[in-house]
Amino acid sequence: MEIFLDTANIDEIKKGVDWGIVDGVTTNPTLVSKEQALFEERIKEICDVVQGPVSAEVVSTKYEGMVEEAQKLAKLSEHVVVKIPLIPDGIKAIRTLSRKGIKTNATLVFSPLQALLAAKAGASYVSPFIGRMDDIGNTGMTIVEEIMDIFINYGYDTKVIVASVRHPQHVLEAALIGADVVTMPFGVLEKMFKHPMTDIGLENFLKDWEKYQEYLKNKDKN
Numbered sequence: 001m002e003i004f005l006d007t008a009n010i011d012e013i014k015k016g017v018d019w020g021i022v023d024g025v026t027t028n029p030t031l032v033s034k035e036q037a038l039f040e041e042r043i044k045e046i047c048d049v050v051q052g053p054v055s056a057e058v059v060s061t062k063y064e065g066m067v068e069e070a071q072k073l074a075k076l077s078e079h080v081v082v083k084i085p086l087i088p089d090g091i092k093a094i095r096t097l098s099r100k101g102i103k104t105n106a107t108l109v110f111s112p113l114q115a116l117l118a119a120k121a122g123a124s125y126v127s128p129f130i131g132r133m134d135d136i137g138n139t140g141m142t143i144v145e146e147i148m149d150i151f152i153n154y155g156y157d158t159k160v161i162v163a164s165v166r167h168p169q170h171v172l173e174a175a176l177i178g179a180d181v182v183t184m185p186f187g188v189l190e191k192m193f194k195h196p197m198t199d200i201g202l203e204n205f206l207k208d209w210e211k212y213q214e215y216l217k218n219k220d221k222n
């Protein structure tokens with residue numbers, strides 16, 4: 001399973017990449033606006049750090065504007081994947097961009113049929129928003145399962161990015177059903193390391209090791 005960080009924060013991305021377990025990054029207009037950085041510069045910076053797929057979202061809602069923005073974004077780095085919202089103009093833009101060899105990530109996906117349209121149009125990725133589905137009383141992960149079934153049925157090579165991830169349980173569920181990618185906030189990645197038994201176990205090993213060193217010192221003296 002590929003792990004992407006869902007952030008535009010460069011320090012978080014550097015930390016994750018330094019751990020050697022981050023394959024890519026997703027951003028969106030909200031995440032970028034939180035950083036108060038210049039959009040295109042930040043995307044280039046992220047691409048340099050992660051050296052893997054980096055999703056950057058268009059803000060136009062019309063076909064022509066989306067294609068124009070996407071072409072500009074794609075020129076920033078070979079790693080750029082252009083995020084396009086799942087609306088009719090977006091699907092048309094994905095089709096055009098895929099014919100031009102520009103990678104796309106269909107975003108704001110909330111149903112398996114939306115994902116089917118994106119795959120048919122040639123999207124490289126689709127991003128079902130799991131947490132936001134859970135927020136309104138649905139089971140977000142069911143949509144991921146259905147999307148994966150549809151893609152297998154028809155042999156689409158569009159990758160599924162489990163997005164809007166809120167906690168490690170989402171990551172576990174996504175991994176168990178074999179999702180291609182999970183994009184997560186940095187805090188969720190940090191929590192994946194954590195287990196109280198690991199901390200207690202390590203503390204005890206180190207204490208025992210110290211006692212053993214004491215024993216060796218005293219043994220030489222006697």
Ligand code: E4P
Nearest residue numbers: 006026027028127163164165
């Ligand atoms: C996906 O690519 C989006 O950036 C993101 O996962 C949205 O998540 P949110 O629901 O936490 O805003």
